[in-house]
Amino acid sequence: xxxxxxxxxxVICKSGTSVKIECRSLDFQATTMFWYRQFPKQSLMLMATSxxxxxxxxxxxxxxxxxxxxxASLTLSTLTVTSAHPxxxxxxxxxxxxxxGNQETQYFGPGTRLLVL
Amino acid sequence: xxxxxxxxEVTAVEGAIVQINCTxxxxxxxxxxxxxxxxxxxxxxxxxxxxxxxxxxxxxSSFLSRSDSYGYLLLQExxxxxxxxxxxxxxxxxxxKLIFGSGTRLLVRP
Numbered sequence: 001x002x003x004x005x006x007x008x009x010x011v012i013c014k015s016g017t018s019v020k021i022e023c024r025s026l027d028f029q030a031t032t033m034f035w036y037r038q039f040p041k042q043s044l045m046l047m048a049t050s051x052x053x054x055x056x057x058x059x060x061x062x063x064x065x066x067x068x069x070x071x072a073s074l075t076l077s078t079l080t081v082t083s084a085h086p087x088x089x090x091x092x093x094x095x096x097x098x099x100x101g102n103q104e105t106q107y108f109g110p111g112t113r114l115l116v117l
Numbered sequence: 118x119x120x121x122x123x124x125x126e127v128t129a130v131e132g133a134i135v136q137i138n139c140t141x142x143x144x145x146x147x148x149x150x151x152x153x154x155x156x157x158x159x160x161x162x163x164x165x166x167x168x169x170x171x172x173x174x175x176x177x178s179s180f181l182s183r184s185d186s187y188g189y190l191l192l193q194e195x196x197x198x199x200x201x202x203x204x205x206x207x208x209x210x211x212x213x214k215l216i217f218g219s220g221t222r223l224l225v226r227p
Contacts, residue, residue: 034213034214034215042219043217043218043219043220044160044204044217046214046215046217049214093159097213103165104213105162105165105213106150106162106213106215108152108160108161108162109159110158110159111158111159
């Protein structure tokens with residue numbers, strides 16, 4: 001089956017530092033990946049769509065200069081939280097789209113917990 | 118605006134059947150998906166309906182009525198491990214750019 005990994009699984013950092021999160025599709029190529037954020041007991045909120053070889057598309061209200069996305073290859077997308085602050089503490093989840101026959105299915109990574117002190 | 122409504126919590130006993138409803142209001146529609154998420158984990162894909170009717174996958178079934186903007190997830194022969202949050206999601210701009218509902222917390226009791 002399609003597997004998506006994320007690294008690191010959790011991060012604790014000081015306020016003001018930048019944090020990079022990697023999302024990899026392990027056994028398939030993904031031209032499109034998505035980045036979500038989930039606060040405790042809330043739903044997943046789409047932050048941005050990451051397209052291989054082009055600029056990411058950000059959802060309304062998401063600061064593109066704060067959340068830098070790079071999709072440099074068909075198996076890797078990175079999210080960098082720049083100058084992180086305590087309010088950026090959240091569960092960040094990526095997903096990748098896998099083509100299976102005529103159907104496109106979205107598979108999620110295990111998530112990265114970010115705690116900014 | 119775009120919204121998906123589902124109950125916040127459902128409780129059922131082991132072995133029973135439970136139905137989780139989802140109504141949606143979105144500008145576009147490219148199918149209804151269901152995801153399961155255990156506490157501390159990432160969502161896992163359960164099912165997808167692009168057309169009206171019932172899709173069955175083992176103990177889980179999902180139904181869609183596009184004319185009613187409504188779907189449901191049916192879980193049969195409930196097991197303790199089914200205790201989790203269940204999210205419905207609609208493809209708004211495409212089949213895979215998903216808008217998620219707020220989630221339904223299912224608690225299965227012995």
